[in-house]
Every structure is written in structure tokens, then in C-alpha cells.
Amino acid sequence: MKGFRFGSTQxxxxxxxxxxxxxxxxxNETLGEFSCPEQAVDEVARGLSCTHxxxxxxxxxxxxxxxxxWEIVHV
Known part of the structure; x- marks a missing residue:
């Protein structure tokens, strides 16, 4: 399976x-569950609450x- 990674300054x-x-x-924080990776990327880019x-x-x-x-990573 593959996933995706983005390395930010944080x-x-x-x-x-x-x-x-x-x-x-x-x-270690889950930011949300999404129906597809494109939706997840869109939501993270727009702004999700993140206590860390x-x-x-x-x-x-x-x-x-x-x-x-985003970088492709294999799991």
C-alpha cells in the first residue's frame, strides 16, 4: 500500500x-478521516486544528x- 507525506517546517x-x-x-495526532487522499490533502492544506x-x-x-x-511513501 502507499501513502503520502509532506515535510513542513514544523x-x-x-x-x-x-x-x-x-x-x-x-x-501522534490524528487530524481526521477522509473518503479519499485528495480530500485529506485539501482539508490539511486549507487548515485543520492541530494542538501540536x-x-x-x-x-x-x-x-x-x-x-x-506530496511524497509517496510505502507502508
């Missing part, structure tokens, strides 16, 4: 296969909105 974000679709994570970030929100990190701009 650390890595992952979009990985989950139990009911795709899961977005940062560190100093800004508290992913929208300030210039995360790419297109899945093709």
Missing part, C-alpha cells in the same frame, strides 16, 4: 490508509493542495 504530515478510508496525521503546532492550525504552513506535490 514536521511531517501523513495521509495514510485508515480503517474507513484515509487518515491525516501529524506526529505552535500556530494551532495547519493553514499557516503552506502545505500543497495537490496530492502530486
Amino acid at each position: 514536521g511531517a504530515f501523513y495521509i495514510m490508509p485508515g480503517q474507513d478510508g484515509w487518515e491525516a496525521t501529524y506526529g 503546532l505552535s500556530e494551532g492550525d495547519t493553514s499557516t504552513l503552506e502545505i500543497p493542495e495537490k496530492l502530486c506535490d
